[in-house]
Amino acid sequence: xxxxxxxxxxxxxxxxxxxxxxxxxxxxxxxxxxxxxxxxxxxxxxxxxxxxxxxxxxxxxxxxxxxxxxxxxxxxxxxxxxxxxxxxxxxxxxxxxxxxxxxxxxxxxxxxxxxxxxxxxxxxxxxxxxxxxxxxxxxxxxxxxxxxxxxxxxxxxxxxxxxxxxxxxxxxxxxxxx
Amino acid sequence: xxxxxxxxxxxxxxxxxxxxxxxxxxxxxxxxxxxxxxxxxxxxxxxxxxxxxxxxxxxxxxxxxxxxxxxxxxxxxxxxxxxxxxxxxxxxxxxxxxxxxxxxxxxxxxxxxxxxxxxxxxxxxxxxxxxxxxxxxxxxxxxxxxxxxxxxxxxxxxxxxxxxxxxxxxxxxxxxxxxxxxxxxxxxxxxxxxxxxxxxxxxxxxxxxxxxxxxxxxxxxxxxxxxxxxxxxxxxxxxxxxxxxxxxxxxxxxxxxxxxxxxxxxxxxxxxxxxxxxxxxxxxxxxxxxxxxxxxxxxxxxxxxxxxxxxxxxxxxxxxxxxxxxxxxxxxxxxxxxxxxxxxxxxxxxxxxxxxxxxxxxxxxxxxxxxxxxxxxxxxxxxxxxxxxxxxxxxxxxxxxxxxxxxxxxxxxxxxxxxxxxxxxxxxxxxxxxxxxxxxxxxxxxxxxxxxxxxxxxxxxxxxxxxxxxxxxxxxxxxxxxxxxxxxxxxxxxxxxxxxxxxxxxxxxxxxxxxxxxxxxxxxxxxxxxxxxxxxxxxxxxxxxxxxxxxxxxxxxxxxxxxxxxxxxxxxxxxxxxxxxxxxxxxxxxxxxxxxxxxxxxxxxxxxxxxxxxxxxxxxxxxxxxxxxxxxxxxxxxxxxxxxxxxxxxxxxxxxxxxxxxxxxxxxxxxxxxxxx
Numbered sequence: 001x002x003x004x005x006x007x008x009x010x011x012x013x014x015x016x017x018x019x020x021x022x023x024x025x026x027x028x029x030x031x032x033x034x035x036x037x038x039x040x041x042x043x044x045x046x047x048x049x050x051x052x053x054x055x056x057x058x059x060x061x062x063x064x065x066x067x068x069x070x071x072x073x074x075x076x077x078x079x080x081x082x083x084x085x086x087x088x089x090x091x092x093x094x095x096x097x098x099x100x101x102x103x104x105x106x107x108x109x110x111x112x113x114x115x116x117x118x119x120x121x122x123x124x125x126x127x128x129x130x131x132x133x134x135x136x137x138x139x140x141x142x143x144x145x146x147x148x149x150x151x152x153x154x155x156x157x158x159x160x161x162x163x164x165x166x167x168x169x170x171x172x173x174x175x176x177x178x
Numbered sequence: 179x180x181x182x183x184x185x186x187x188x189x190x191x192x193x194x195x196x197x198x199x200x201x202x203x204x205x206x207x208x209x210x211x212x213x214x215x216x217x218x219x220x221x222x223x224x225x226x227x228x229x230x231x232x233x234x235x236x237x238x239x240x241x242x243x244x245x246x247x248x249x250x251x252x253x254x255x256x257x258x259x260x261x262x263x264x265x266x267x268x269x270x271x272x273x274x275x276x277x278x279x280x281x282x283x284x285x286x287x288x289x290x291x292x293x294x295x296x297x298x299x300x301x302x303x304x305x306x307x308x309x310x311x312x313x314x315x316x317x318x319x320x321x322x323x324x325x326x327x328x329x330x331x332x333x334x335x336x337x338x339x340x341x342x343x344x345x346x347x348x349x350x351x352x353x354x355x356x357x358x359x360x361x362x363x364x365x366x367x368x369x370x371x372x373x374x375x376x377x378x379x380x381x382x383x384x385x386x387x388x389x390x391x392x393x394x395x396x397x398x399x400x401x402x403x404x405x406x407x408x409x410x411x412x413x414x415x416x417x418x419x420x421x422x423x424x425x426x427x428x429x430x431x432x433x434x435x436x437x438x439x440x441x442x443x444x445x446x447x448x449x450x451x452x453x454x455x456x457x458x459x460x461x462x463x464x465x466x467x468x469x470x471x472x473x474x475x476x477x478x479x480x481x482x483x484x485x486x487x488x489x490x491x492x493x494x495x496x497x498x499x500x501x502x503x504x505x506x507x508x509x510x511x512x513x514x515x516x517x518x519x520x521x522x523x524x525x526x527x528x529x530x531x532x533x534x535x536x537x538x539x540x541x542x543x544x545x546x547x548x549x550x551x552x553x554x555x556x557x558x559x560x561x562x563x564x565x566x567x568x569x570x571x572x573x574x575x576x577x578x579x580x581x582x583x584x585x586x587x588x589x590x591x592x593x594x595x596x597x598x599x600x601x602x603x604x605x606x607x608x609x610x611x612x613x614x615x616x617x618x619x620x621x622x623x624x625x626x627x628x629x630x631x632x633x634x635x636x637x638x639x640x641x642x643x644x645x646x647x648x649x650x651x652x653x654x655x656x657x658x659x660x661x662x663x664x665x666x667x668x669x670x671x672x673x674x675x676x677x678x679x680x681x682x683x684x685x686x687x688x689x690x691x692x693x694x695x696x697x698x699x700x701x702x703x704x705x706x707x708x709x710x711x712x713x714x715x716x717x718x719x720x721x722x723x724x725x726x727x728x729x730x731x732x733x734x735x736x737x738x739x740x741x742x743x744x745x746x747x748x749x750x751x752x753x754x755x756x757x758x759x760x761x762x763x764x765x766x767x768x769x770x771x772x773x774x775x776x777x778x779x780x781x782x783x784x785x786x787x788x789x790x791x792x793x794x795x796x797x798x799x800x801x802x803x804x805x806x807x808x809x810x811x812x813x814x815x816x817x818x819x820x821x822x823x824x825x826x827x828x829x830x831x832x833x834x835x836x837x838x839x840x841x842x843x844x845x846x847x848x849x850x851x852x853x854x855x
Contacts, residue, residue: 003509003512004506004509004510007501007502007505007506007509008502008506011498011501011502011505014501015494015498016557017550017553017554017557018471018475018477018494018497018553019494020553020557021475021477021478021553021557022475022477022490022491022494075566077566077567077568078564078566079420079422080564082415107566107568114702117702117703117704117811120704121704121798121811144552144564144565144566145564145566162564163564
């Protein structure tokens with residue numbers, strides 16, 4: 001009998017989990033962050049070579065204080081990141097006067113070349129930095145990739161999104177939170 | 179009144195449903211009352227259910243091939259201009275059809291079992307369990323995801339099947355293999371349940387289902403490898419496995435099934451691991467249902483989830499029912515399945531099988547955890563997480579290497595207890611093989627730890643196979659004084675099960691080398707080539723000749739093409755692959771746009787297969803018929819062909835082990851002869 005109770009408990013736990021999953025429905029991607037409405041951690045990270053001419057060899061987030069920033073974390077192994085990259089590029093082409101989009105290649109130790117290939121594949125013209133030891137992703141409390149942080153001109157976090165974004169979604173959110 | 183195909187199909191589903199209920203009723207009553215007539219009736223009912231579903235399948239294929247868009251499934255998933263083979267396989271390209279197809283295969287196996295299974299105490303219960311499982315599938319397809327719903331206003335044409343699926347012929351093969359695997363493993367599960375119900379947890383249920391288990395395992399292995407090949411040829415990133423939930427859920431039951439086919443041998447030989455074996459087959463079956471639930475419900479987000487539908491809660495309910503009743507039955511009968519014998523020594527055949535079992539289970543658990551982790555975290559904290567390939571690779575590579583190590587040692591160890599002297603001698607040979615191949619790999623330029631270990635273990639395993647064959651053949655040849663080759667031929671012919679397992683293990687070595695080399699030493703580059711000029715890549719010359727189109731450019735530009743003429747339009751590039759002054763192949767990487775679903779263009783890679791490394795070209799970026807250059811993703815994957823080849827060897831080895839051996843044939847003849855006398 002005791003054994004049976006153990007089995008029931010395990011199956012009930014699994015069942016509970018899945019029922020939760022079913023009720024939740026399609027994963028809704030708005031999640032909170034402890035950083036919300038607080039200043040985001042600063043970073044000063046090396047840029048991929050193709051941005052050196054325009055932005056210098058490293059990018060210091062704080063030096064863009066006064067401008068709304070969108071920070072997108074990605075990795076070369078991440079499927080959804082490939083899905084959203086052209087969307088980010090489209091948003092950047094339209095909005096580059098108003099916001100700065102910054103891509104952060106993270107959780108991708110030693111895969112700089114793959115990062116370059118990723119950038120080339122989509123012709124990303126917004127600056128992309130390399131977070132080789134993933135410290136920045138820890139500082140931002142990253143759960144996975146992709147994640148996108150909307151940072152206000154004063155450097156506080158307005159909104160955080162998990163999962164791929166679309167150009168339309170970015171525009172909508174900018175209108176809403178900035 | 180004319181009957182439409184939809185109504186006919188619906189009627190055959192209802193008939194199958196009613197017959198399936200009767201079959202269970204008659205089967206269970208027949209088993210309980212030991213009434214032979216009821217049992218026979220249940221067996222005939224099993225055949226009738228199969229015939230009813232065969233009718234349903236026939237009607238669906240007729241509707242697909244005759245473009246009957248009054249049937250909703252056809253209207254939503256087929257298209258007039260699609261080629262015939264696409265129309266045929268559209269049956270399993272979407273949710274409703276694939277559940278129908280799965281159910282049909284299941285009823286086929288059940289009917290075959292009803293006709294061929296030997297008459298004994300287990301049969302009525304095993305058949306009833308099979309029928310309960312098939313009732314579930316029939317109910318889902320009749321009530322929840324019915325493919326025969328009739329459209330009030332039929333459209334003139336439909337959008338066609340999912341472009342990713344109709345883009346490659348592998349789609350005709352991969353799902354069928356996978357389903358045949360899942361369904362095949364339902365048979366040992368049903369017999370295990372029957373054994374528990376009738377309190378006969380001995381080896382009967384396993385020996386009777388050995389063929390079914392191996393058939394199921396072989397199909398599942400083939401299905402997974404075929405799925406990898408499909409990803410390689412279709413998804414365009416030059417890889418074959420991404421630890422996506424869709425892939426993981428097919429992998430978990432394979433892991434537990436692999437553990438199962440090894441540990442049943444321990445029970446056969448040593449009467450041990452009774453409870454293990456029952457648990458493993460219950461786990462295998464539960465995981466196949468759980469996997470279907472995870473994929474079809476959209477509970478875990480997958481990059482390529484095909485077909486969400488309303489079936490999620492039903493598969494969940496069925497999973498809970500299966501897990502509760504099966505594990506509950508094990509717990510209830512615990513006194514009978516508990517092991518009496520104890521392991522004599524850890525270093526023995528059974529010890530190595532047990533260790534292998536633990537590793538397979540650990541791997542299955544890690545994969546399950548990685549797949550469910552995002553859901554668990556979200557349920558507890560509300561936060562979203564993704565678990566990426568790095569986690570799975572970090573966890574699974576060491577486990578794989580350990581399994582690879584055991585695969586070399588295990589079969590050389592004797593049952594019960596190994597003698598120290600022969601063990602030492604064998605180990606010496608094995609280590610020499612490992613060192614030799616690691617040294618060779620080092621000279622060839624492989625200096626990283628995991629690839630070197632893989633190489634070393636491949637040598638280790640090859641020596642192990644050599645020792646196994648030598649140990650069986652040499653003494654016999656010496657005793658009989660006959661030619662070694664002749665003795666080997668006789669051995670391979672007479673011990674088909676043993677020799678088949680060696681072939682399978684050889685296939686695993688080939689796959690391991692392919693996986694190691696293609697993931698550790700792949701070169702992945704992006705390059706733009708102007709038409710008329712060429713680029714260098716890893717000692718090859720890639721010459722972009724000009725645009726590739728389907729249909730031909732002149733037809734495309736004439737504007738006379740109507741939507742009915744072709745199923746898709748391709749735009750790509752003709753790229754010649756040269757090595758030195760020799761033209762190896764003209765590749766046509768392209769983007770296919772299926773006219774029924776133009777919003778989803780499908781990049782279609784083109785591959786030069788060679789034994790040592792593939793050259794894989796995929797279009798990246800914009801490309802039009804009048805472009806003057808092409809941007810390509812160029813991937814060179816060493817030994818990737820070995821994975822498909824190894825998969826083929828595994829399947830052939832399984833088939834060889836299953837082929838009737840001469841000795842067994844002779845026995846059957848003798849039995850028949852004595853029966854006639």
